Amino acid sequence: MTDARIVTRARGLLQEFNAAGVLAPADVHVARRLTALAGERDESVALAVALAVRGPRLGHVSVDLETIRETATADWDESADLVAPPGRLDADPADLSALPWPNPGDWLPRVAASPVLDGPLKLEGTSLYLDRYWREERQVAADLQALAGAEPVAVDEARLAAGVAQRLTDPGQALAAETAVRRRFAVIAGGPGTGKTTTVAQIVALLVEQQPSALIALAAPTAVAAARLTDAMRTAGLDGIEARTLHRLLGWRPGAHSRFRHHRGNRLPHDVVIVDETSMVSLSLMARLVEAVRPGARLILVGDPGQLTSIEAGAVLGDIAAVGGDAIVVLDEVYRYDERIGRLAAAIREGDADATVAALASVTWIPDLEASLDPLRERAVATARAVTAAAEAGDAPTAIRALGSFRLLCAHRRGPYGVSGWTARIEEWTGAGGSDWYVGRPLLVTENDYWLQLFNGDTGVVVARGPGEVAAAFERVEVSPTRLAAVETVYAMTIHKAQGSQFETAAVVLPDPRSPILTRELLYTAVTRARGELIVVASEEAIRAAVVRPVARASGLRRLLGEPRA
Numbered sequence: 001m002t003d004a005r006i007v008t009r010a011r012g013l014l015q016e017f018n019a020a021g022v023l024a025p026a027d028v029h030v031a032r033r034l035t036a037l038a039g040e041r042d043e044s045v046a047l048a049v050a051l052a053v054r055g056p057r058l059g060h061v062s063v064d065l066e067t068i069r070e071t072a073t074a075d076w077d078e079s080a081d082l083v084a085p086p087g088r089l090d091a092d093p094a095d096l097s098a099l100p101w102p103n104p105g106d107w108l109p110r111v112a113a114s115p116v117l118d119g120p121l122k123l124e125g126t127s128l129y130l131d132r133y134w135r136e137e138r139q140v141a142a143d144l145q146a147l148a149g150a151e152p153v154a155v156d157e158a159r160l161a162a163g164v165a166q167r168l169t170d171p172g173q174a175l176a177a178e179t180a181v182r183r184r185f186a187v188i189a190g191g192p193g194t195g196k197t198t199t200v201a202q203i204v205a206l207l208v209e210q211q212p213s214a215l216i217a218l219a220a221p222t223a224v225a226a227a228r229l230t231d232a233m234r235t236a237g238l239d240g241i242e243a244r245t246l247h248r249l250l251g252w253r254p255g256a257h258s259r260f261r262h263h264r265g266n267r268l269p270h271d272v273v274i275v276d277e278t279s280m281v282s283l284s285l286m287a288r289l290v291e292a293v294r295p296g297a298r299l300i301l302v303g304d305p306g307q308l309t310s311i312e313a314g315a316v317l318g319d320i321a322a323v324g325g326d327a328i329v330v331l332d333e334v335y336r337y338d339e340r341i342g343r344l345a346a347a348i349r350e351g352d353a354d355a356t357v358a359a360l361a362s363v364t365w366i367p368d369l370e371a372s373l374d375p376l377r378e379r380a381v382a383t384a385r386a387v388t389a390a391a392e393a394g395d396a397p398t399a400i401r402a403l404g405s406f407r408l409l410c411a412h413r414r415g416p417y418g419v420s421g422w423t424a425r426i427e428e429w430t431g432a433g434g435s436d437w438y439v440g441r442p443l444l445v446t447e448n449d450y451w452l453q454l455f456n457g458d459t460g461v462v463v464a465r466g467p468g469e470v471a472a473a474f475e476r477v478e479v480s481p482t483r484l485a486a487v488e489t490v491y492a493m494t495i496h497k498a499q500g501s502q503f504e505t506a507a508v509v510l511p512d513p514r515s516p517i518l519t520r521e522l523l524y525t526a527v528t529r530a531r532g533e534l535i536v537v538a539s540e541e542a543i544r545a546a547v548v549r550p551v552a553r554a555s556g557l558r559r560l561l562g563e564p565r566a
């Protein structure tokens with residue numbers, strides 16, 4: 001039987017790199033088509049084109065032909081499951097460096113002289129781009145530089161000083177608020193528990209004090225993050241200010257010639273645009289946002305550069321934060337979670353493997369998956385029982401709160417370290433099941449349903465509603481289970497899916513240390529989902545491998561932002 005991952009018509013370098021699992025069939029097919037159209041017969045150029053096509057699938061904006069031989073082993077689609085290379089099922093990822101990579105000294109001139117650059121490809125130094133990403137990267141850099149270089153906003157300094165003194169006692173948060181009110185462009189960065197959302201709420205209040213008629217837009221990359229931001233505004237007494245997804249803010253129109261209603265020719269009407277969870281915003285979406293912000297408006301980006309980036313191409317917030325500057329304020333005082341978790345998170349963020357291993361001694365660490373899993377089992381069973389008891393009593397709010405008190409987080413969806421396997425294990429521990437809609441079943445929404453006001457990442461519980469009747473209860477809505485089109489059981493979830501959420505207790509299961517998706521950002525995001533108690537199930541080798549392996553996304557945005565404006 002033919003392996004669907006092997007392109008049988010591929011020859012030469014394309015064939016070898018496809019067989020090794022470096023290139024997917026789509027990469028090979030597109031490269032063959034583009035080189036054929038250009039009349040290019042050099043197989044090293046075809047390989048470069050295939051790698052450029054591959055890059056955005058793995059989160060890269062471009063491929064650096066000078067370093068790809070060394071970095072290819074770290075490339076992986078972070079949203080996908082770990083699978084073996086199709087042609088070398090027993091190959092170690094490190095073996096990719098032994099492939100017949102062209103010599104950059106010869107390879108780059110060949111690509112530079114190729115007619116493929118007359119089409120949808122651009123060579124910038126040693127980096128080869130698909131034309132779309134080359135243009136978007138430059139557009140984002142130019143638009144952000146224009147915002148950052150605009151004249152500061154005229155403010156009532158006495159009113160601002162009084163408002164900050166009244167509302168903010170933390171010096172970092174006060175500086176962030178003052179920066180956001182005064183500037184056309186500002187970035188508020190910080191880890192979980194540093195008060196980013198609190199600061200945003202106070203910024204909104206200060207802006208309203210400065211300009212009561214100001215039109216303010218709050219947005220986030222996901223519907224769940226937008227809903228949490230809306231809730232935070234209500235908690236701060238700012239009723240009536242509702243956050244939206246970036247797609248809804250920009251006016252996404254499926255099937256339309258122009259994807260968004262708002263763009264450079266039809267700008268957003270808002271005086272202020274504030275975006276939360278910006279680490280999850282891709283280069284393409286950021287390009288659409290910044291071109292839609294009207295001249296004279298403010299743009300405020302909020303997020304944690306240390307967290308996982310968008311599953312699409314780019315690491316925009318990380319690139320912006322790395323450049324630095326007066327418009328970027330980093331919050332580093334942690335208020336929300338246990339200081340033991342704070343020390344561990346700091347060690348991971350700094351890339352200090354020894355300090356990370358030392359800090360693990362202060363949390364519950366199970367270094368051997370074959371050892372006793374009693375701590376994990378106890379938390380999982382206790383949570384399931386609390387959820388079920390409340391659900392059987394018809395008490396949806398209590399059931400939902402109990403569900404949020406504990407969550408098991410995995411790097412993969414499938415496999416021995418994945419969500420599916422751990423969900424089955426927890427169901428066995430708890431004795432759950434018996435029907436599709438058993439009372440107490442924890443639910444995870446996997447697709448947005450704007451009609452029901454349920455969004456990808458929302459969690460809920462099946463609760464009793466009379467003899468033989470049940471309902472699916474979520475924080476904002478309760479519906480009949482028959483109306484739910486895309487849900488799954490959520491005893492465990494991926495670390496990517498958990499981004500933006502926090503739990504009183506979080507258990508983290510890491511994969512084999514050779515897993516290409518095991519990175520510093522993955523581990524940091526995982527451990528910072530816990531507010532009070534953290535359980536880590538991972539070998540010391542896996543921990544060390546993650547800490548010393550930061551996500552390295554090929555991008556030129558950092559360099560462009562550092563260049564002086566024309």
